[in-house]
Amino acid sequence: MYEKIKNYVPKEFGLKVSNLYISQVKSKYGIEVGENYNLPKSEKERVSQCPKEKEDATKATLKYYAMV
Numbered sequence: 001m002y003e004k005i006k007n008y009v010p011k012e013f014g015l016k017v018s019n020l021y022i023s024q025v026k027s028k029y030g031i032e033v034g035e036n037y038n039l040p041k042s043e044k045e046r047v048s049q050c051p052k053e054k055e056d057a058t059k060a061t062l063k064y065y066a067m068v
Contacts, residue, residue, distance in 0.1 A: 002022055008064065012061070013057035021050040021055070
């Protein structure tokens with residue numbers, strides 16, 4: 001499903017979204033995400049947060065695919 005979202009968002013919204021951002025949005029709206037194997041090596045490492053415009057585009061795409 002991630003590939004469908006990553007292909008749909010640029011076509012409809014002109015934005016690129018990463019798997020990280022998709023996972024963040026899915027988690028925010030209670031959609032189950034798989035286990036993340038690419039975790040930070042230390043607690044001090046920051047994980048970038050999905051910008052509002054990309055969150056909105058991803059949420060709209062999840063609605064399009066009837067996931068939200």
